[in-house]
Amino acid sequence: MSDEIVLDVQDVAKTYRVGFFRKRVDAVKAVSFQIRRGEIFGLVGPNGAGKSTTIKMITGLVRPDRGQVRIFGMPSTRVAARARMGFLPENPNLYPHLKAGELMRFYGGLLGLSRKESDARAERLLEQVGLGHALDRPISKFSKGMKQRAGIAQALLGDPEFVVLDEPQSGLDPIGRREIRDLVVDLRRQGKTILFCSHILPDVEDICDRVTLVHQGQVRETGYIHELLNPDVLRYELFARRWTPELTDTLGDRVLQRFDIGEVSRVDLRGDIDLEETLALIASAGARVESLQPQKQRLEDVFIRDTSDTTETSEARP
Amino acid sequence: MIRTLRQIDAFARNALLEGLRNKVLYAVLVAALAALGAASAFGALSLHQEERLFNNLVFAIGHLFLVALAIYQGVNALHREIDSKTIFTVLSKPVTRASFLIGKFMASVGILTVCWALMFGAKALTALALGYEVGALHLATYAGSLMQLVLVLALAFFFSAFSGPLLSALFTFGLFVVGSLTPQLADASRQFANEGNPLHLILDATLYVIPDLEKLNLSYELATGIEVGWGYLVHALLYTGVTSGLLLGFGYLIFARRDFA
Ligand SMILES: Nc1ncnc2c1ncn2[C@@H]1O[C@H](COP(=O)(O)OP(=O)(O)OP(=O)(O)O)[C@@H](O)[C@H]1O
Numbered sequence: 001m002s003d004e005i006v007l008d009v010q011d012v013a014k015t016y017r018v019g020f021f022r023k024r025v026d027a028v029k030a031v032s033f034q035i036r037r038g039e040i041f042g043l044v045g046p047n048g049a050g051k052s053t054t055i056k057m058i059t060g061l062v063r064p065d066r067g068q069v070r071i072f073g074m075p076s077t078r079v080a081a082r083a084r085m086g087f088l089p090e091n092p093n094l095y096p097h098l099k100a101g102e103l104m105r106f107y108g109g110l111l112g113l114s115r116k117e118s119d120a121r122a123e124r125l126l127e128q129v130g131l132g133h134a135l136d137r138p139i140s141k142f143s144k145g146m147k148q149r150a151g152i153a154q155a156l157l158g159d160p161e162f163v164v165l166d167e168p169q170s171g172l173d174p175i176g177r178r179e180i181r182d183l184v185v186d187l188r189r190q191g192k193t194i195l196f197c198s199h200i201l202p203d204v205e206d207i208c209d210r211v212t213l214v215h216q217g218q219v220r221e222t223g224y225i226h227e228l229l230n231p232d233v234l235r236y237e238l239f240a241r242r243w244t245p246e247l248t249d250t251l252g253d254r255v256l257q258r259f260d261i262g263e264v265s266r267v268d269l270r271g272d273i274d275l276e277e278t279l280a281l282i283a284s285a286g287a288r289v290e291s292l293q294p295q296k297q298r299l300e301d302v303f304i305r306d307t308s309d310t311t312e313t314s315e316a317r318p
Numbered sequence: 319m320i321r322t323l324r325q326i327d328a329f330a331r332n333a334l335l336e337g338l339r340n341k342v343l344y345a346v347l348v349a350a351l352a353a354l355g356a357a358s359a360f361g362a363l364s365l366h367q368e369e370r371l372f373n374n375l376v377f378a379i380g381h382l383f384l385v386a387l388a389i390y391q392g393v394n395a396l397h398r399e400i401d402s403k404t405i406f407t408v409l410s411k412p413v414t415r416a417s418f419l420i421g422k423f424m425a426s427v428g429i430l431t432v433c434w435a436l437m438f439g440a441k442a443l444t445a446l447a448l449g450y451e452v453g454a455l456h457l458a459t460y461a462g463s464l465m466q467l468v469l470v471l472a473l474a475f476f477f478s479a480f481s482g483p484l485l486s487a488l489f490t491f492g493l494f495v496v497g498s499l500t501p502q503l504a505d506a507s508r509q510f511a512n513e514g515n516p517l518h519l520i521l522d523a524t525l526y527v528i529p530d531l532e533k534l535n536l537s538y539e540l541a542t543g544i545e546v547g548w549g550y551l552v553h554a555l556l557y558t559g560v561t562s563g564l565l566l567g568f569g570y571l572i573f574a575r576r577d578f579a
């Protein structure tokens with residue numbers, strides 16, 4: 001990773017006006033972050049937090065009320081900036097009357113590619129996103145997941161250095177989700193920079209280098225994944241046979257909770273116990289440990305902690 | 319430069335495929351051709367005057383259908399992209415909002431030209447089959463119709479740049495009607511001026527801003543056999559070009575500042 005800043009979002013804000021009375025909705029109140037070349041950068045936050053609005057300001061579809069966005073040092077309103085960027089909108093809608101091949105040809109034309117170049121790239125990309133068989137099918141007959149895949153293909157058609165993906169895995173089956181995850185990692189391997197907005201936190205945790213968590217239009221936290229997550233063990237999850245109530249008493253407050261599932265007991269132990277001593281006690285009581293899993297803090301835990309001040313969505317409030 | 323050309327080409331092909339696969343367009347065209355057939359039959363029934371009647375009636379009907387199509391196409395060209403959010407994938411590409419607008423406009427002009435050619439081609443063929451003449455004056459009338467269609471499209475684009483589809487369609491239709499009545503409005507204004515009624519100022523101002531569609535309507539000349547010269551056609555072409563350019567230009571100024579959320 002180099003120090004070159006690919007994307008610089010400087011304190012942007014956006015207020016929408018809705019309805020007849022032009023009621024204010026503060027979609028984004030104050031968001032800033034920077035993405036460096038070669039990074040996979042995660043953008044997470046609850047529904048209505050302002051992620052997609054931020055992304056629309058990045059891609060030049062929405063003009064910020066305040067602040068500015070720079071891509072490769074240029075404002076995103078500049079064509080030269082957008083020529084180096086690929087964008088997958090949230091739940092992309094593509095032209096229903098076009099066939100997949102024609103669709104790619106259309107986008108190829110917008111990118112200024114020659115017909116030959118565009119067709120060659122389209123074939124490769126559609127194959128890559130698993131639509132190689134659907135070249136002659138109209139988009140209107142595509143399933144939700146297929147549309148999502150076609151959307152990804154069009155985002156990559158211009159061979160962009162910077163790729164913005166707004167919920168690329170929504171509507172995909174588990175295999176598709178995994179494929180997209182692998183695709184993103186692969187894009188980075190090709191030297192691309194990626195902004196990855198997703199609700200699938202385990203994937204964000206796995207593939208992103210840094211994340212920004214937005215809530216109610218504001219950045220709650222930005223940092224490297226490993227810095228955001230507490231490295232300590234929070235608790236141990238243990239499965240054992242021949243567990244006895246007496247053993248629970250012996251272990252005292254080391255046991256957080258216990259469930260018996262037929263022959264097997266699931267016991268949650270505190271994370272700060274002396275593991276060896278505890279295991280010795282368990283063994284001497286005649287119980288047989290079948291599995292022991294240390295549980296560390298997940299991105300999900302951070303997410304829930306940082307956004308728990310509201311119950312439903314993080315809808316902007318007047 | 320080459321990118322802009324390829325973009326316009328892409329918009330045109332997309333619009334053409336959309337038109338070819340759009341049932342509304344077919345339905346309107348079929349209805350128009352049916353009406354055209356009925357009008358020809360009706361014209362054939364009236365004694366002596368049949369050729370004149372055929373020309374006027376069929377031209378008027380055909381032209382009205384085309385204007386309706388132009389409003390439909392002009393309003394939908396932008397709104398379908400905005401409402402269905404396909405515009406997100408377009409404007410995030412290296413496409414300026416100006417080339418988007420121009421590309422969509424050119425594509426719409428292309429589609430309308432195809433419909434226009436079908437419509438008046440059918441009329442000319444029918445006329446020839448009935449033994450009527452199809453001369454330069456007829457062609458000039460059709461050309462006038464096409465120029466009106468371009469202006470109607472430009473109006474629809476202008477309004478679509480800042481208002482919803484229904485309002486855009488209504489405004490465009492309204493201006494089409496008013497723009498086709500410019501001689502009547504001018505008469506009324508003169509009348510008011512003679513009476514000292516200040517309303518004539520408003521009418522004059524209106525006449526000054528609205529596109530004069532009547533100027534492009536040659537059906538009277540066609541009916542009475544008044545020749546139109548090349549000078550007129552050049553003038554009409556310039557008028558259409560400049561007015562549509564201005565409308566698109568003003569539309570662009572608004573469109574360029576819009577949010578697509
Ligand atoms: N076009 C719009 N007009 C008015 N309000 C909008 C518009 N788009 C979004 N909003 C509002 O702005 C806020 C942020 O929306 P946004 O789509 O950015 O959220 P998000 O973080 O992407 O949510 P999600 O995870 O559900 O996609 C919400 O309160 C939403 O209701």
Ligand SMILES: [Mg+2]
Pocket residue numbers: 051052053090166
């Ligand atoms: Mg969103």
